[in-house]
Amino acid sequence: MSKGRLEAFSDGVIAILITIMVLELKVPSGSDWAALRPILPTFLTYVLSFVVIGIYWTNHHHMLHVTERINGKILWANLHLLFWLSLVTFVTGWLGENISAPLPAAVYGIVLLLAALAWKILQNAILALEGPESKLAAAIGDDVKGNVSLMLYIAALPLAFVRAWIAEAIYAAVALMWLVPDRRIERHEKHSSVRSR
Amino acid sequence: MSKGRLEAFSDGVIAILITIMVLELKVPSGSDWAALRPILPTFLTYVLSFVVIGIYWTNHHHMLHVTERINGKILWANLHLLFWLSLVTFVTGWLGENISAPLPAAVYGIVLLLAALAWKILQNAILALEGPESKLAAAIGDDVKGNVSLMLYIAALPLAFVRAWIAEAIYAAVALMWLVPDRRIERHEKHSSVRSR
Amino acid sequence: MSKGRLEAFSDGVIAILITIMVLELKVPSGSDWAALRPILPTFLTYVLSFVVIGIYWTNHHHMLHVTERINGKILWANLHLLFWLSLVTFVTGWLGENISAPLPAAVYGIVLLLAALAWKILQNAILALEGPESKLAAAIGDDVKGNVSLMLYIAALPLAFVRAWIAEAIYAAVALMWLVPDRRIERHEKHSSVRSR
Amino acid sequence: MSKGRLEAFSDGVIAILITIMVLELKVPSGSDWAALRPILPTFLTYVLSFVVIGIYWTNHHHMLHVTERINGKILWANLHLLFWLSLVTFVTGWLGENISAPLPAAVYGIVLLLAALAWKILQNAILALEGPESKLAAAIGDDVKGNVSLMLYIAALPLAFVRAWIAEAIYAAVALMWLVPDRRIERHEKHSSVRSR
Numbered sequence A, B, C, D: 001m002s003k004g005r006l007e008a009f010s011d012g013v014i015a016i017l018i019t020i021m022v023l024e025l026k027v028p029s030g031s032d033w034a035a036l037r038p039i040l041p042t043f044l045t046y047v048l049s050f051v052v053i054g055i056y057w058t059n060h061h062h063m064l065h066v067t068e069r070i071n072g073k074i075l076w077a078n079l080h081l082l083f084w085l086s087l088v089t090f091v092t093g094w095l096g097e098n099i100s101a102p103l104p105a106a107v108y109g110i111v112l113l114l115a116a117l118a119w120k121i122l123q124n125a126i127l128a129l130e131g132p133e134s135k136l137a138a139a140i141g142d143d144v145k146g147n148v149s150l151m152l153y154i155a156a157l158p159l160a161f162v163r164a165w166i167a168e169a170i171y172a173a174v175a176l177m178w179l180v181p182d183r184r185i186e187r188h189e190k191h192s193s194v195r196s197r
Helices: A004-024 A033-065 A072-097 A102-130 A135-140 A144-160 A164-179 A184-195 B004-024 B033-065 B072-097 B102-130 B135-140 B144-162 B164-179 B184-195 C004-024 C033-065 C072-097 C102-130 C135-140 C144-162 C164-179 C184-195 D004-024 D033-065 D072-097 D102-130 D135-140 D144-160 D164-179 D184-195
Strands: none
Touching: A004 A033, A004 A072, A004 B004, A004 B033, A004 D004, A004 D072, A033 A072, A033 A102, A033 A164, A033 D004, A033 D072, A033 D102, A072 A102, A072 B004, A072 B033, A102 A135, A102 A144, A102 A164, A102 B033, A144 A164, B004 B033, B004 B072, B004 C004, B004 C033, B033 B072, B033 B102, B033 B164, B072 B102, B072 C004, B072 C033, B102 B135, B102 B144, B102 B164, B102 C033, B144 B164, C004 C033, C004 C072, C004 D004, C004 D033, C033 C072, C033 C102, C033 C164, C072 C102, C072 D004, C072 D033, C102 C135, C102 C144, C102 C164, C102 D033, C144 C164, D004 D033, D004 D072, D033 D072, D033 D102, D033 D164, D072 D102, D102 D135, D102 D144, D102 D164, D144 D164
């Protein structure tokens, strides 16, 4: 089974998700600075969610790049990931309008946590097919970043009820951790192409 | 005529349909549990519709994978299917806001029924071109799952007017029946590649 | 310059246009037949516009299929076509809410007319590059269908101010005329592949 | 790393951006000319933004066409560009409703300026990988158009607070400057293919 349509469909869904979030930035009712101010928290939440979904897209790009075969299980693990990512749109809108409320901050984190778990499931489904000797297995290694992300998201849940901004700072920190270029797969690629010369 | 653009366009439309449904999940007006509660039925309907459209996408993926040629008739049978799938978005929003009302439950089922019929028409248009000896014909066989789905959707229509939840349970059951991995085409693929060795 | 991205981008835009029109079908406020009734004109307009855009997509598919090269001029002629198609979304919503008013019926026709002219411009830009001996030139011939469509759209404009439904009937008739399978390019393809054997 | 998915994802996002702007054209509440009038400024802003995003798409098409390799840095420079382009949707809606107010005109220009800077960053990231002897470097040359655009956008900022229409005229002028066919890359392509014969 070819991976072409899986990539194309995922590209489509992720492109739409990252784009329709901007519809939550409602046109302000006035035309001065005062009218722009209430949009600021929604804008900041939009930036965070844009980066989070951008990270998923680049990681999806890297992972599928070194994947050679797919099967029906992987199709559904991928749809499961897209489902949780689709809810990022919804919780971004809710958090943007209630930036200092604990529940929206916690629910935003739950959606990020479930998306991260869905990523793990997808990664494991691909690893099961590719095998432990695959390029992907070598590139992922013990997946420290993935596991630290999961733990931070779990830690953020109770902290959201202490202060919403603590949870929000954690979500931003996880995103920054991933933004720092993750060259595991690229580096591995280069090494193997060096070795194969 | 190449099938590449048919796949790409269908991927695009299905990706958009599965994604814009999330726009029906309106941002709640409050920031506590009470504000989330009224969204629950819309959320559950969203989950069901996401799974239904996901099933159509994976089946479309499988069917086109073993299709070798297309023609103008298939292009239109495909657009006809996409038309009914596009209405899933609309009926999902309506059912989500009226989860226990008979008419929205029945109309939701009518749209699923017409989408299932459109699928049959598309399948037959492809079979007519590929011929009875094709891989696709072997993979579909007598299409028990497809026919059972049609009968269940028809049975749900009057039952929606008895109790809406009976019809809704039937729609969920049909979705679950398809979620159970349908390896007909994958299995057939494997067999033929074994045989051809 | 390869035509791959032109096709992919057009597929994307057309897929979105054909899909977001369904957002004009607002969720009814009630849950009975009376609540569905006011949506009927919007639904019918949606069906018409879905078919019109579907026709453009299949024709685009056929035309680009026999196109071998593109240039910057074709990119912009294509964007120009997409611009008018994007307005179909807007006029569909307006006509749906004012099905018997002359101005929305006329404006709907103006947008269809300008889209049809944009199609002619795109077709001519491709023909200029491909040359009069090309497969495309042979397939188009004297383009009777295209010219009749233009004339009917022009005729519909004043008639919309007599009775809106006359104009609407003309738009539906033009769509039906195109729905009748247009096998010019397919037939030509078959002939040439026969000849080339 | 292959550029296929970068192109596909960018096509998807740009296709969505150019299309969802049309959702800002709200269906008028009446059905006569008076109802259409208030939409005129939004329509004109839509035309401008459609052209601006169309220019980015065709330039993206040209630039990636002569790009041979990509890396993780380019993926993120591309996402950064898409982020600012996504805000064009938002500022188009705001400017359309406040066509003669200075702040929306200035903010529209800021978003165009930041998108233009993001383009420069993407271009430089690709040039750094392709090297100064690459086809891309030859095609870009000293990038007069890009630099003039940046300067005009900066000049428009204070002028928006003098008269909004001055800034708007500048934005339209920059768009026209790019619409005049920019055959640098096409021309270079032709030359090299001539030379390589």
